[in-house]
Amino acid sequence: MNRPVTRATFLSGLFGLGALAVAPDALAARNSDAETYVQQNATAALAALANANATQRRAQFQRLMSQFADMDRIATYMVGRYSPQLRADAALRRDWLATFQEFAMATYEDQFQNMSGGAVRVTTSEERIAGRDVIVDSQVRPTTGTPTRVQWRVLRSGAGWKVVDIAAGRDGVWLGQIQQRQFLAQLDENNGDVRALINDVRGRTATMRQRILARS
Amino acid sequence: MRGLVSVLALTASLAVPSLASAQEAATPGVAPVQAETNADPWQGLNRNLFGIHQAVDHAVLAPVARGYRAVTPRPLRTGVVNFLRNLKAPVVFANDLMQGEVNRASSTAGRFAINSTIGIGGLFDPAESLGLEFHDEDFGQTLAVWGVPSGPYLFVPLLGPSTVRDTAGRVVDVAFDPLTWVGGDDINSVRTARTVIAGVAQREALIEQIDSLEAPGGDTYVAYRSAFEVSREAAIQNGRADVQDLPDFDDIDEAPVTNPSNGGASAEANEQQTDQIQGAENSVGYTDALTLPTSMQD
Numbered sequence: 001m002n003r004p005v006t007r008a009t010f011l012s013g014l015f016g017l018g019a020l021a022v023a024p025d026a027l028a029a030r031n032s033d034a035e036t037y038v039q040q041n042a043t044a045a046l047a048a049l050a051n052a053n054a055t056q057r058r059a060q061f062q063r064l065m066s067q068f069a070d071m072d073r074i075a076t077y078m079v080g081r082y083s084p085q086l087r088a089d090a091a092l093r094r095d096w097l098a099t100f101q102e103f104a105m106a107t108y109e110d111q112f113q114n115m116s117g118g119a120v121r122v123t124t125s126e127e128r129i130a131g132r133d134v135i136v137d138s139q140v141r142p143t144t145g146t147p148t149r150v151q152w153r154v155l156r157s158g159a160g161w162k163v164v165d166i167a168a169g170r171d172g173v174w175l176g177q178i179q180q181r182q183f184l185a186q187l188d189e190n191n192g193d194v195r196a197l198i199n200d201v202r203g204r205t206a207t208m209r210q211r212i213l214a215r216s
Numbered sequence: 217m218r219g220l221v222s223v224l225a226l227t228a229s230l231a232v233p234s235l236a237s238a239q240e241a242a243t244p245g246v247a248p249v250q251a252e253t254n255a256d257p258w259q260g261l262n263r264n265l266f267g268i269h270q271a272v273d274h275a276v277l278a279p280v281a282r283g284y285r286a287v288t289p290r291p292l293r294t295g296v297v298n299f300l301r302n303l304k305a306p307v308v309f310a311n312d313l314m315q316g317e318v319n320r321a322s323s324t325a326g327r328f329a330i331n332s333t334i335g336i337g338g339l340f341d342p343a344e345s346l347g348l349e350f351h352d353e354d355f356g357q358t359l360a361v362w363g364v365p366s367g368p369y370l371f372v373p374l375l376g377p378s379t380v381r382d383t384a385g386r387v388v389d390v391a392f393d394p395l396t397w398v399g400g401d402d403i404n405s406v407r408t409a410r411t412v413i414a415g416v417a418q419r420e421a422l423i424e425q426i427d428s429l430e431a432p433g434g435d436t437y438v439a440y441r442s443a444f445e446v447s448r449e450a451a452i453q454n455g456r457a458d459v460q461d462l463p464d465f466d467d468i469d470e471a472p473v474t475n476p477s478n479g480g481a482s483a484e485a486n487e488q489q490t491d492q493i494q495g496a497e498n499s500v501g502y503t504d505a506l507t508l509p510t511s512m513q514d
Contacts, residue, residue: 073465128459135459149455155465164465170351171450172457181442186435207432 029127034134037161038152041068042120042138062105070155070162074176075100077164078183082192092194099198099205106208118142120150132156256369256441266437269373270430273419277374278426281419295339296417301350302331302338303410307392311353315361320454323348351454355392356385360452369441374415377444 041064048064051057075097076083086093118141125136134154141147151167153174165176183197190196256262285293305328312321327343327350334342344350359381360366367380375386390396395407419426429439450457 077463077465126459128462135462153462167450169447169450169455170349171447171453171455173447173450174462177463178442178446181445182435182438185438185442204434211431 029130030125031127031131031134031136032125034136034154034156034161035122035125038136038138038154038163039120039122042122042140042152046118046120065105066101068163069104070157070164071101071104072097073155073157073162074104074164077176078180079187079194079197080180080184082184082187082194085192085194095198096194099201103201103205103208106205128153134161255366255445258368258370262369262371263437265373266371266440269371269376270436272373273426277415277419278423280416281423284416285420285423293417293420296413297421298331298335298341299338300410300414300417301341302328302335303394304352306394307389308351308353310392311355311358311389314355314358315353317353317454320351320353323351352451354382354385355388356382357452359385369445371437371440377440379448382448 045061045064045068048060049057051060076086078100079086079096086096120138120140122136122138125134127134132155134156136152136154138150138152139147140150148168149170149172151172152163153165153167154161155164156162165174167174186197186200187194305324309321309324309328312318312324327341327348330343330346330348331338331341334340341350356379364381366382370378370380370383372378372383375383378386395403395410398406400406429443430436
């Protein structure tokens with residue numbers, strides 16, 4: 001067998017392996033209701049972000065996200081093992097929830113300049129707890145660039161579905177988990193002082209606000 | 217895309233720079249809770265190494281990356297990334313196999329064949345449009361799949377956040393790199409050029425992410441470490457983490473709502489919920505209903 005034939009055979013084998021790899025994966029338990037919720041509301045969020053009027057855009061998005069996302073639950077999750085302090089102290093809980101929500105909203109605005117309009121297409125979902133804890137998979141296609149996988153973890157609460165975390169990228173990096181680790185690292189170093197965390201987060205939010213103001 | 221994801225991730229509080237330096241005061245009456253694990257026992261050393269890295273990055277890497285972006289069109293940069301990815305395919309393939317990921321190994325092999333030929337030596341990525349998406353693997357991930365613990369967190373200047381396991385894995389990956397075994401008079405120059413180009417291309421791709429991590433007011437070291445830990449874990453699981461391994465959220469005390477068709481809440485309820493949100497958006501003066509912090513209402 002001469003060399004060109006060997007090379008062709010080798011490449012044919014690789015092509016064949018590639019064809020095998022396109023086989024579909026097994027289906028997991030889906031929840032079409034959660035899928036519909038994400039499809040509709042993620043689309044609405046992106047539409048709000050396309051508003052050319054900065055003031056309206058900011059207000060619309062804040063309004064939307066405050067209902068789309070379960071801010072209370074996310075805020076509690078963010079302090080992880082220190083959350084019993086919030087249950088024991090109602091004033092502390094209120095302060096933390098308000099501070100975290102402001103931080104989250106400012107975070108959005110700080111990053112807004114890099115925002116581009118796009119379209120969401122829900123592809124599948126998987127139930128973690130039937131009927132109330134679902135991971136919805138989607139592809140988000142920006143106006144420029146390639147589509148990116150975005151997963152939405154939605155929980156069913158009294159008023160309906162709410163988003164509690166989002167994973168971005170092919171491997172699914174849960175962004176809330178990253179933020180929680182940062183908060184917990186600080187709490188570990190300050191003996192679990194949530195008040196100190198609140199003060200720091202307020203300072204960071206103020207810094208972000210100044211940066212946003214300077215840009216506008 | 218980063219901007220888009222940033223907005224989507226708002227609900228989960230996007231990965232932004234961490235908090236300012238920790239304060240010492242303890243909360244009265246609350247027993248300190250220690251970290252569940254101490255994965256960063258060399259933090260003092262790591263912070264020093266991180267400082268060296270940042271100095272080099274700010275002086276050389278970041279300016280070069282920004283210059284590279286400024287003088288090259290996006291299609292050219294994409295071609296460079298494609299070429300480098302294709303060159304790494306043997307490393308990815310070997311690690312796919314060692315992890316028992318036959319399907320992913322097949323995908324890597326198919327991508328290599330298609331992109332090396334139809335893709336003109338890897339400059340283009342036609343395999344992607346055929347359903348063979350790129351994925352990365354390295355020996356550090358293989359060791360993780362084999363059950364080897366990560367060991368302490370380690371920040372390696374110029375290479376970035378890592379662990380003892382992953383740093384050792386880099387050495388092994390060299391053995392799977394075809395350029396390691398290619399001879400010739402100029403091979404050292406080729407290897408050096410590949411390393412430099414890969415470094416610049418990678419830094420360019422991370423400009424926005426690193427700018428975000430290093431925004432004023434946070435502990436950048438912790439921000440890097442947190443982002444690395446979560447993303448590395450996701451990479452090891454190849455994006456197929458068991459949903460049951462996700463953390464629980466407190467206060468899930470409502471009864472599950474199911475219907476025979478899909479096990480979820482009714483579509484009508486969904487529509488109603490969406491309508492409420494969109495209706496609120498469209499209403500005049502809806503911001504009055506929001507409980508925003510004072511600074512948000514300015």
